[in-house]
Amino acid sequence: MFEFLSQALSDLRRTGSVWPSSPILARAMTKSIARVEGPRRILEVGPGTGPFTRAILRKLRAGDHFDLVEINEKFCRKLEKELLSKYRQRHPAVEVRLHCAPIEEAELSGPYDIIVCGLPFNNFPPKLMRQIFRRMFALLKDEGEIVYFEYVGVRAVKGPVVDDAARARLRRIGAFGKSLRRKHQGHTELVLGNFPPALAFRLKGSKPTKRAASTTRSRAGARAKS
Numbered sequence: 001m002f003e004f005l006s007q008a009l010s011d012l013r014r015t016g017s018v019w020p021s022s023p024i025l026a027r028a029m030t031k032s033i034a035r036v037e038g039p040r041r042i043l044e045v046g047p048g049t050g051p052f053t054r055a056i057l058r059k060l061r062a063g064d065h066f067d068l069v070e071i072n073e074k075f076c077r078k079l080e081k082e083l084l085s086k087y088r089q090r091h092p093a094v095e096v097r098l099h100c101a102p103i104e105e106a107e108l109s110g111p112y113d114i115i116v117c118g119l120p121f122n123n124f125p126p127k128l129m130r131q132i133f134r135r136m137f138a139l140l141k142d143e144g145e146i147v148y149f150e151y152v153g154v155r156a157v158k159g160p161v162v163d164d165a166a167r168a169r170l171r172r173i174g175a176f177g178k179s180l181r182r183k184h185q186g187h188t189e190l191v192l193g194n195f196p197p198a199l200a201f202r203l204k205g206s207k208p209t210k211r212a213a214s215t216t217r218s219r220a221g222a223r224a225k226s
């Protein structure tokens, strides 16, 4: 907790909050992992001090592969020392790799079944948010899932206390999030057991659902007939 607070004070833009997420939010963010049949490939982006990491590690089984990407070196050292090296010793049949790098540049080889993302997008330039989602979708299996979160009402709270340029940036971030959820059959879960309360968003990969596929096919058919 103290480590997180001190990193937040030195780089609030990237850290995004002043304390780690709760175990209840961690459960909501990681529950889809159990639905995937193994061996599974999981990616966590922005683990910080590891509240989601702990929940993910508990769900892993022999043969699974787990990559973590964290930009902050202090968090990387802490994760490695307190969680990952001990886990590897006890579970040699699970491959766990920590990449201390920005997700934009980390050397990863997908595809992943589930990507759990803890990045504070409302602090980022919209262009960076788009770039990161493009990368995550490129690393995701067609039938995979990306889970990310934000605090309830974060843009409404920030909007009145920032300048016009920052307000416009927040609007673009909100609009991009909505378009992602529209295109990727987004599912939103309200998690009250976190401070502040949060929304966990689940996005599907690019493989069209049966309904979307039949709509696409019938549109193509209509075009072919005309």
Ligand SMILES: C[S@@+](CC[C@H](N)C(=O)[O-])C[C@H]1O[C@@H](n2cnc3c(N)ncnc32)[C@H](O)[C@@H]1O
Pocket: 014, 015, 016, 017, 019, 020, 021, 045, 046, 047, 048, 049, 050, 051, 052, 069, 070, 071, 072, 075, 101, 102, 103, 104, 118, 119, 120
């Ligand atoms: C809001 S904190 C979330 C930490 C943790 N998942 C939690 O929920 O408590 C965001 C984390 O993302 C990391 N981060 C920020 N930008 C990143 C980037 N481009 N690539 C990888 N990690 C990044 C920060 O260092 C920080 O640990």
